[in-house]
Amino acid sequence: MSLTKTICFANNKGGSGKSTTCANVGYAMSILGKKVLLIDGDMQMNLTLSFFDDEKSLEFAKSAKNLYSAIIDQKDLDEYVIHTGYDNLDIIPSSTLMSSIEFQLFTKWQREYILKRGLQKVKESGNYDYILIDAPPTLGCWVMNIMCASDYLIIPVEASPWGLFGLANMFEFYEQVKLISPSLEILGIAITKASERKNYFKQTVETLSGLDNIRLFKSIIRIDSTVEWSQDVSKPVMAYRKNSRAALEYMELAQEVIKYADR
Numbered sequence: 001m002s003l004t005k006t007i008c009f010a011n012n013k014g015g016s017g018k019s020t021t022c023a024n025v026g027y028a029m030s031i032l033g034k035k036v037l038l039i040d041g042d043m044q045m046n047l048t049l050s051f052f053d054d055e056k057s058l059e060f061a062k063s064a065k066n067l068y069s070a071i072i073d074q075k076d077l078d079e080y081v082i083h084t085g086y087d088n089l090d091i092i093p094s095s096t097l098m099s100s101i102e103f104q105l106f107t108k109w110q111r112e113y114i115l116k117r118g119l120q121k122v123k124e125s126g127n128y129d130y131i132l133i134d135a136p137p138t139l140g141c142w143v144m145n146i147m148c149a150s151d152y153l154i155i156p157v158e159a160s161p162w163g164l165f166g167l168a169n170m171f172e173f174y175e176q177v178k179l180i181s182p183s184l185e186i187l188g189i190a191i192t193k194a195s196e197r198k199n200y201f202k203q204t205v206e207t208l209s210g211l212d213n214i215r216l217f218k219s220i221i222r223i224d225s226t227v228e229w230s231q232d233v234s235k236p237v238m239a240y241r242k243n244s245r246a247a248l249e250y251m252e253l254a255q256e257v258i259k260y261a262d263r
């Protein structure tokens with residue numbers, strides 16, 4: 001395995017906290033001294049918007065400096081890296097054009113491996129300890145690209161009545177990916193947007209901790225309006241309010257992720 005560990009955040013359930021977790025765990029890792037590259041794999045550009053305002057993000061989307069252009073032209077991704085302004089933390093922004101990525105991939109040779117090939121040089125450079133990829137809420141050839149390019153998968157699951165719906169499809173998809181990328185491992189499930197006062201929080205924990213051979217991260221991310229306020233100003237929650245509960249929780253989760261990914 002390369003020294004650079006690649007971790008994707010995926011769940012076909014929309015709004016499960018993929019982008020928020022990816023952005024904040026990435027930032028926490030950078031604070032812990034790890035060199036991190038974030039990759040925004042979603043047309044919604046939420047990971048990009050976590051670090052840049054709407055205007056700047058749309059500028060990336062319109063320019064050729066984004067993941068969509070890199071994939072379409074099958075380029076090495078090192079040419080597309082942008083510095084976030086925070087130490088140890090870079091990003092490859094997405095584009096709204098990502099909406100047509102499935103269609104674009106359709107005619108490409110070995111289409112499941114385009115992202116993996118594009119990342120080869122970045123990995124070999126040894127510039128990063130971690131590459132974190134934010135996936136869109138779909139299960140198609142593009143998410144297969146994201147998983148084939150990853151060593152580990154983290155599944156953020158919202159502690160809500162509908163949070164678990166569709167998780168079986170996610171596991172089935174993972175098994176399909178394993179057929180062509182056997183080294184991909186589920187690093188764990190992260191419970192997000194939890195409210196301990198609600199009954200379904202308990203149910204979610206019970207169900208997820210009972211899954212065979214799948215780790216449930218101990219760190220649980222609770223609902224905290226500070227997260228939304230931080231996103232409103234395009235900052236990670238730790239940079240927005242260092243001592244908030246959410247900042248602490250993402251830091252704990254990042255430490256847990258590092259502990260297991262570095263084994």
Ligand SMILES: Nc1ncnc2c1ncn2[C@@H]1O[C@H](COP(=O)(O)OP(=O)(O)OP(=O)(O)O)[C@@H](O)[C@H]1O
Nearest residue numbers: 013014015016017018019020137193222223224227
């Ligand atoms: N810990 C939290 N506390 C409060 N709100 C949160 C928290 N985490 C995420 N949210 C909010 O929940 C919504 C969904 O989060 P996010 O965009 O990270 O999910 P996602 O899985 O990436 O969604 P999509 O499937 O659309 O890509 C966002 O509006 C975000 O601000």
Ligand SMILES: [Mg+2]
Nearest residue numbers: 018019042046
């Ligand atoms: Mg998202």
